Amino acid sequence: MSLKFKKxxxxxxxIIFYIKPSIAEVTFQEILENPADLEINLKYxxxxxxxxxxxxxxSTLERLNMLYPVNTDIKLYLISILLKMDSAAKxxxxxxxxxxxxxxxxxxxxxxxxxxxxxxxxxxxKPKWFAYLDVNYMQTDxxxxxxxxxxxxxxxxxxxxxxxxxxxxxxxxxxxSITVGKNLSxxxxxxxxxxxxxxxxxxxxxxxxxxxxxxxSYSKIVGKHFLLPYIFYSRPNxxxxxxxxxxxxxxxxxxxxNQNNSVSYSSSYSKSSYxxxxxxxxxxxxxxxxxxxxxxxxxxxxxxxxxxxxxxISYTEKNAKKNYNAYTGPSFNIGYTRILPFGxxxxxxxxxxxxxxxxxxxxxxxxxxxxDIETSQIQLSGRITQLIPFIKKFDLESKxxxxxxxxxxxxxxxxxxxxxxxxxxxxxxxxRFSLYE
Amino acid sequence: xxxxxxxxxxxxxxxxxxxxxxxxEMIGIVAVGIGDISNQKNEKLTTGSKIYFGDxxxxxxxxxxxxxxxxxxxxxxxxxxxxxxxxxxxxxxxKIGKIVSNIKIGTVRIITGEISKKNPDNLEVNVPTGSVGAxxxxxxxxTESDQKSTVVLLGPxxxxxxxxxxxxxxxxxxxxxxxISTPGFQSVxxx
Numbered sequence: 249m250s251l252k253f254k255k256x257x258x259x260x261x262x263i264i265f266y267i268k269p270s271i272a273e274v275t276f277q278e279i280l281e282n283p284a285d286l287e288i289n290l291k292y293x294x295x296x297x298x299x300x301x302x303x304x305x306x307s308t309l310e311r312l313n314m315l316y317p318v319n320t321d322i323k324l325y326l327i328s329i330l331l332k333m334d335s336a337a338k339x340x341x342x343x344x345x346x347x348x349x350x351x352x353x354x355x356x357x358x359x360x361x362x363x364x365x366x367x368x369x370x371x372x373x374k375p376k377w378f379a380y381l382d383v384n385y386m387q388t389d390x391x392x393x394x395x396x397x398x399x400x401x402x403x404x405x406x407x408x409x410x411x412x413x414x415x416x417x418x419x420x421x422x423x424x425s426i427t428v429g430k431n432l433s434x435x436x437x438x439x440x441x442x443x444x445x446x447x448x449x450x451x452x453x454x455x456x457x458x459x460x461x462x463x464x465s466y467s468k469i470v471g472k473h474f475l476l477p478y479i480f481y482s483r484p485n486x487x488x489x490x491x492x493x494x495x496x497x498x499x500x501x502x503x504x505x506n507q508n509n510s511v512s513y514s515s516s517y518s519k520s521s522y523x524x525x526x527x528x529x530x531x532x533x534x535x536x537x538x539x540x541x542x543x544x545x546x547x548x549x550x551x552x553x554x555x556x557x558x559x560x561i562s563y564t565e566k567n568a569k570k571n572y573n574a575y576t577g578p579s580f581n582i583g584y585t586r587i588l589p590f591g592x593x594x595x596x597x598x599x600x601x602x603x604x605x606x607x608x609x610x611x612x613x614x615x616x617x618x619x620d621i622e623t624s625q626i627q628l629s630g631r632i633t634q635l636i637p638f639i640k641k642f643d644l645e646s647k648x649x650x651x652x653x654x655x656x657x658x659x660x661x662x663x664x665x666x667x668x669x670x671x672x673x674x675x676x677x678x679x680r681f682s683l684y685e
Numbered sequence: 686x687x688x689x690x691x692x693x694x695x696x697x698x699x700x701x702x703x704x705x706x707x708x709x710e711m712i713g714i715v716a717v718g719i720g721d722i723s724n725q726k727n728e729k730l731t732t733g734s735k736i737y738f739g740d741x742x743x744x745x746x747x748x749x750x751x752x753x754x755x756x757x758x759x760x761x762x763x764x765x766x767x768x769x770x771x772x773x774x775x776x777x778x779x780k781i782g783k784i785v786s787n788i789k790i791g792t793v794r795i796i797t798g799e800i801s802k803k804n805p806d807n808l809e810v811n812v813p814t815g816s817v818g819a820x821x822x823x824x825x826x827x828t829e830s831d832q833k834s835t836v837v838l839l840g841p842x843x844x845x846x847x848x849x850x851x852x853x854x855x856x857x858x859x860x861x862x863x864x865i866s867t868p869g870f871q872s873v874x875x876x
Contacts, residue, residue: 276757279716279753280713280714280753280755283714283715283716283717283732283733283753284716284717284732284733302841302849303757303796303797303798303823304757306796306823307751307753307757307759307796310751310759310761310796311716311717311751311753311759314717314719314749314751314761315717315732330840332845333840333841333842333845333849334840334841334842334843334844334845334868335823335839335840335841335842335845335868336840336842336868336869337837337839337840337868337869338823338839338840338868506849
């Protein structure tokens with residue numbers, strides 16, 4: 249693990265350590281003893297909200313609203329809870345009372361108008377069809393594009409040889425994707441996506457390709473469940489190596505326990521097959537044909553409106569035509585997300601161990617392959633207008649998105665050629681054009 | 686016979702003592718008391734006053750109050766209202782218990798607490814014309830007279846983003862029963 253990521257993990261631990269004791273500091277007994285204390289009761293209301301006990305928050309705020317009728321902040325806090333609770337009748341009454349109150353400031357009245365607009369927008373039926381086009385440009389700096397091993401050597405028929413390959417290079421990706429969807433009801437939708445991209449490399453050609461892909465997904469909210477089954481297809485047309493096509497199916501579901509806690513679980517299956525052609529007939533490219541099964545379960549905890557911690561355990565099984573290409577492996581992921589004024593920051597760390605089924609005797613006759621892979625990622629994404637507000641003059645609808653990503657993949661393997669360190673830094677810009685909404 | 690007399694006297698004495706103990710049990714507080722609020726003994730109640738088992742709370746004109754019970758049930762009582770907590774049993778460890786409240790007149794808004802969360806049937810609100818059972822919700826009862834009461838479900842709604850179970854009210858006049866599950870909907874119970 250690199251020093252940089254040790255520091256990040258340490259930072260997350262410190263945040264958790266500081267946050268945990270601050271939860272539920274005020275007890276109900278203290279409220280019974282101090283029912284009119286503004287500070288204690290307000291703290292209790294926010295703590296109960298964090299704990300997902302919204303009725304306690306509501307009754308506390310109502311009490312404070314009765315005791316401190318000119319305090320606008322309490323009223324606005326109460327309105328925000330009523331909005332989240334979908335208590336329309338009470339919200340309406342509360343808003344009318346506030347608007348009739350001569351003490352309500354202009355700023356508060358404007359805020360209330362905004363809330364009313366939100367309510368009106370939400371109550372209007374959503375258009376049935378929607379369509380948009382995303383135009384995308386991405387540039388990536390790769391520290392080790394060909395995956396040259398840490399020692400610069402590799403095994404070939406039990407002998408150690410030099411690992412030939414390019415280390416530093418840049419890649420460029422230009423593409424477009426179109427999404428067409430239909431809202432089937434207020435809680436379900438279906439969408440179809442098709443994408444094309446051209447990927448080029450600065451010095452080498454090994455990683456150059458054209459990629460065509462498509463997917464169909466269906467989303468449905470059932471109670472506290474968010475369900476997202478999908479199917480996909482992709483066909484990279486590689487410039488120097490064999491082309492392949494991959495098709496798959498999966499689901500990506502979330503169960504919201506309450507506002508702060510959720511469990512996500514997903515599973516997928518994919519099948520990839522390489523094209524045998526006259527040009528690559530000798531290299532047995534279809535030996536790498538494979539099927540991948542993967543399942544994972546994760547837990548997400550948001551300890552405020554802007555902070556989220558997530559963890560996930562996964563299991564992957566890859567079956568291949570040749571067993572030396574097949575492996576099974578568990579992985580563990582931990583992440584932290586923070587919403588900042590200029591974008592969303594994500595820190596991620598994944599630990600993965602893949603054990604291969606059979607020795608590749610062409611590589612080494614006695615050593616079985618086992619890879620320990622640590623992937624660390626820092627990502628900042630958002631709307632470009634969040635970074636540079638001036639751009640709003642040109643991007644009126646704030647539909648240009650950016651993404652900076654730094655990825656470090658540290659792989660330790662029992663085989664020389666699979667122990668490598670790769671560091672990639674990428675910058676991605678997406679412009680979205682609404683075609684129909 | 687004298688032994689039986691002694692036993693009966695002891696039993697009566699014990700019962701009297703027990704009733705007094707139960708009656709002196711605090712079951713909540715007046716979390717907000719604005720204006721003229723009193724109990725059945727005509728004692729003035731203010732913010733922080735204790736509420737005891739069997740207490741009747743009288744809220745006069747231009748006054749209002751919030752009663753907070755030990756299971757965190759909150760009753761917001763409007764002006765010209767009178768209510769009694771006829772039954773309150775609550776174990777804070779298991780969060781199991783029972784509440785029976787009687788609204789004689791006036792407006793009372795109720796946010797249900799732990800008892801109702803654990804067992805919705807164990808919260809019962811009686812009005813002169815019938816009774817209301819509530820599951821995990823907030824509702825308001827307006828008793829205009831001993832001939833007419835109106836019950837309105839306030840929330841949470843089905844589209845709440847907090848993962849809360851939408852509230853349901855079960856209202857009966859003794860013969861007919863009506864369920865309300867949409868916030869803003871009401872039922873009027875006549876005698």
